[in-house]
Amino acid sequence: MGIKDQFQDKAQDLANKAKDGMGDKSDEARDRASQAQDEASERSSQAQEQRDKFDRDYDA
DSSP: OOHHHHHHHHHHHHHHHHHHHHHHHHHHHHHHHHHHHHHHHHHHHHHHHHHHHHHHHHHO
16 A cells, blocks of 8 residues: 555545534534524414403403
């Protein structure tokens, strides 16, 4: 195996590691975004409930 082959193998290994690392980060970011969206939806729902309660209290 020549030096050129060794460098090509090492370059391929590094490229694969980088690709795998980005996949993990991408999954992590997707999970965080989903969690943030769920939290925002929950806050919105709570705010709507508070507005509805306020409306019921002052409609009487």
